[in-house]
Amino acid sequence: MPELPEVETVRRGLAPVMEGARFVRVELNRPDLRRPLPKDFVTRLEGKTVEGLGRRAKYLLADLSSGEVLMMHLGMSGSFRVAARLSDKTPGAYYHQRSTTRAHDHVVFHMSSGARVTFNDPRRFGLMLLVPRAELAEHLLMRQVGPEPLGNAFDAAMLARACANKKASLKAALSDQKVVAGLGNIYVCEALHRALLSPRRAAATLATRSGKPTPRAERLVAAIREVLHAAIKAGGSSLRNHRRTDGDLGDFQHNFRVYDRAGEPCPTPGCRGTIRRIVQGGRSTFFCPVCQR
Numbered sequence: 001m002p003e004l005p006e007v008e009t010v011r012r013g014l015a016p017v018m019e020g021a022r023f024v025r026v027e028l029n030r031p032d033l034r035r036p037l038p039k040d041f042v043t044r045l046e047g048k049t050v051e052g053l054g055r056r057a058k059y060l061l062a063d064l065s066s067g068e069v070l071m072m073h074l075g076m077s078g079s080f081r082v083a084a085r086l087s088d089k090t091p092g093a094y095y096h097q098r099s100t101t102r103a104h105d106h107v108v109f110h111m112s113s114g115a116r117v118t119f120n121d122p123r124r125f126g127l128m129l130l131v132p133r134a135e136l137a138e139h140l141l142m143r144q145v146g147p148e149p150l151g152n153a154f155d156a157a158m159l160a161r162a163c164a165n166k167k168a169s170l171k172a173a174l175s176d177q178k179v180v181a182g183l184g185n186i187y188v189c190e191a192l193h194r195a196l197l198s199p200r201r202a203a204a205t206l207a208t209r210s211g212k213p214t215p216r217a218e219r220l221v222a223a224i225r226e227v228l229h230a231a232i233k234a235g236g237s238s239l240r241n242h243r244r245t246d247g248d249l250g251d252f253q254h255n256f257r258v259y260d261r262a263g264e265p266c267p268t269p270g271c272r273g274t275i276r277r278i279v280q281g282g283r284s285t286f287f288c289p290v291c292q293r
């Protein structure tokens with residue numbers, strides 16, 4: 001499932017062709033994704049201008065001139081393809097391959113910028129909703145979402161508060177969208193490795209008995225920001241190169257230090273450990289049992 005850096009990369013890839021542009025024509029090739037598409041979806045989009053394309057957690061948010069927001073989620077397998085004049089590319093760098101099979105092109109936006117933006121989603125866990133802007137913050141899918149890890153509100157004190165008294169492991173706590181938004185399996189593993197913290201450690205150990213952040217919490221916040229910035233930067237460079245990025249991570253996957261690297265030597269300087277794979281909550285965790293404590 002795409003995580004925050006992938007969604008942010010998609011946003012940056014779509015913004016130049018969608019922001020300030022009008023939906024000239026909207027094609028629907030089926031009535032639903034994970035859920036039915038909104039009632040009168042086509043007429044609520046056609047003729048409206050995208051005033052801004054933002055992101056919250058893993059949702060893309062297109063602010064429309066009608067006062068509604070088009071919320072879009074990539075689900076497990078969704079991707080956008082942009083066709084503008086001669087170039088055809090898929091913004092976003094993904095670890096798991098994206099489909100380009102035309103049979104899975106479910107929604108096509110013809111924009112006044114001249115671009116054709118196609119949403120492709122073989123497994124159809126993606127989502128498109130229209131929500132009045134004023135109701136967005138209180139929307140069921142938004143109101144429980146925790147702080148943006150790259151936002152100013154996210155710091156060690158906040159993370160410690162969210163984890164104090166939690167029985168869960170660090171892996172489970174960081175994967176919980178209520179604790180911090182947008183992280184999934186890959187970046188949780190990568191951040192914990194950079195912070196030298198075991199994924200099995202109790203999340204509550206990020207806080208002192210009085211609820212103050214421990215140095216571990218400080219380290220973890222710095223590691224989360226670092227790994228997300230690095231991934232977004234790598235995704236951004238794949239956009240600049242106009243490389244087709246469906247399934248091709250370019251240099252990005254070489255930045256993974258532990259994810260999908262079971263059996264390889266730990267990259268922490270001076271550590272002689274070997275990366276291990278364990279299963280937590282039904283998902284693979286990759287970590288170094290020697291330097292991650």
Ligand SMILES: [Zn+2]
Pocket residue numbers: 266267268271272273274288289290291292
């Ligand atoms: Zn190690």
